[in-house]
Amino acid sequence: MSYEVELKFPVIDAADLESKIEALEPERTMVREEFDVYFSHPARDFNQTDEALRMRRVGQRCSLTYKGPKIDTTSKTRREIDLSLPPGLRMFDEWAELLLALGFRPVAEVKKLRRKLWIKWQGLPVEISLDHVDELGRYVELETLTEEECVPAARAKLEELAAHLGLKNSERRSYLELLLEKRGRGEE
Amino acid sequence: MSYEVELKFPVIDAADLESKIEALEPERTMVREEFDVYFSHPARDFNQTDEALRMRRVGQRCSLTYKGPKIDTTSKTRREIDLSLPPGLRMFDEWAELLLALGFRPVAEVKKLRRKLWIKWQGLPVEISLDHVDELGRYVELETLTEEECVPAARAKLEELAAHLGLKNSERRSYLELLLEKRGRGEE
Numbered sequence: 001m002s003y004e005v006e007l008k009f010p011v012i013d014a015a016d017l018e019s020k021i022e023a024l025e026p027e028r029t030m031v032r033e034e035f036d037v038y039f040s041h042p043a044r045d046f047n048q049t050d051e052a053l054r055m056r057r058v059g060q061r062c063s064l065t066y067k068g069p070k071i072d073t074t075s076k077t078r079r080e081i082d083l084s085l086p087p088g089l090r091m092f093d094e095w096a097e098l099l100l101a102l103g104f105r106p107v108a109e110v111k112k113l114r115r116k117l118w119i120k121w122q123g124l125p126v127e128i129s130l131d132h133v134d135e136l137g138r139y140v141e142l143e144t145l146t147e148e149e150c151v152p153a154a155r156a157k158l159e160e161l162a163a164h165l166g167l168k169n170s171e172r173r174s175y176l177e178l179l180l181e182k183r184g185r186g187e188e
Numbered sequence: 189m190s191y192e193v194e195l196k197f198p199v200i201d202a203a204d205l206e207s208k209i210e211a212l213e214p215e216r217t218m219v220r221e222e223f224d225v226y227f228s229h230p231a232r233d234f235n236q237t238d239e240a241l242r243m244r245r246v247g248q249r250c251s252l253t254y255k256g257p258k259i260d261t262t263s264k265t266r267r268e269i270d271l272s273l274p275p276g277l278r279m280f281d282e283w284a285e286l287l288l289a290l291g292f293r294p295v296a297e298v299k300k301l302r303r304k305l306w307i308k309w310q311g312l313p314v315e316i317s318l319d320h321v322d323e324l325g326r327y328v329e330l331e332t333l334t335e336e337e338c339v340p341a342a343r344a345k346l347e348e349l350a351a352h353l354g355l356k357n358s359e360r361r362s363y364l365e366l367l368l369e370k371r372g373r374g375e376e
Contacts, residue, residue, distance in 0.1 A: 041230070041290065041291070042229070042230060042231045042232070043230045043231030043291065044230070044291065051289075053290065064286070066286050066289050066290065068289065079289075081282070081285055081286045081289060083282055083283060083286060084274055085274070086272055086273070086274050094269070094271055095271060097269055098252070098254050098269045098271060101239075101254050101256065101267075101269060102229065102241065102254065103229070103231065103232065
């Protein structure tokens with residue numbers, strides 16, 4: 001079973017961060033717009049169980065992703081099942097229809113412009129996402145996939161990388177949670 | 189939204205039925221083994237709601253299918269959302285893992301050898317499935333897909349076809365239901 005080890009930070013100085021990442025000589029980069037819809041479960045309160053079910057659309061490619069509860073109290077490490085849907089413009093709507101029929105309900109949408117860069121840090125392949133999230137602003141995510149027994153070592157390396165990049169105030173909340181909290185405050 | 193209009197009958201005389209179908213000059217035929225796993229819902233009793241969620245594997249192709257409640261009391265007409273998974277041997281296990289994580293549970297497996305034939309009956313495209321189901325024996329299904337407003341007309345044509353083929357004692361129960369009932373009796 002694969003685990004996603006992930007750290008997220010707010011970006012204070014985007015230009016400084018980008019130059020530090022460029023100095024690590026990314027193997028490749030990619031810019032894309034990601035559109036996510038999060039669903040609630042017919043019987044479980046995902047807020048309580050710390051799970052998530054997400055449909056993502058990037059161009060004509062869609063995926064369905066389950067995120068399990070976080071397994072520690074400081075990072076965002078969690079079990080992840082990330083499955084591609086067959087290509088096609090209609091896939092998003094057809095799979096959403098299936099989820100609706102089974103009692104899942106869309107609860108929020110998250111739209112972001114994401115610049116992805118792949119680097120190696122002390123031999124560990126790391127995916128860096130520079131995100132500009134609608135309504136929330138700039139964040140950076142450092143992520144690697146690993147087997148269960150390697151999670152602590154991978155996490156330690158990601159934390160060293162974060163220190164090297166000058167990142168502080170790790171954010172454990174998902175964009176979905178940040179967005180719902182922000183909207184909740186706005187409604188008060 | 190598409191509806192599956194379907195009639196199913198036990199096969200008493202397979203040779204007679206096959207020769208009557210051949211006389212209708214099928215456009216093409218196909219034989220394949222189908223392996224189905226049915227799942228229970230985390231919060232609904234699909235037996236009560238008359239729904240079903242099924243993963244099917246045919247060779248390396250898998251699909252996930254939701255079947256809604258039957259919409260009348262004599263045929264097997266119901267809403268159907270039938271979605272292909274991307275090709276690949278591991279798809280079946282990966283999607284089953286996602287369903288498990290969301291609280292769905294496998295409740296039964298159905299294995300059958302299915303011979304499919306496509307004919308036109310009074311202008312209506314009809315898919316005929318000659319099934320040899322493990323533990324249950326021989327059945328035939330007559331099926332067509334249609335929009336909601338055309339369901340009664342399609343059903344009437346399928347019933348005429350069934351009479352033409354000498355089929356009697358329409359079976360509304362699914363293979364899953366028949367199998368669970370048979371096993372239930374066996375355990376008494």
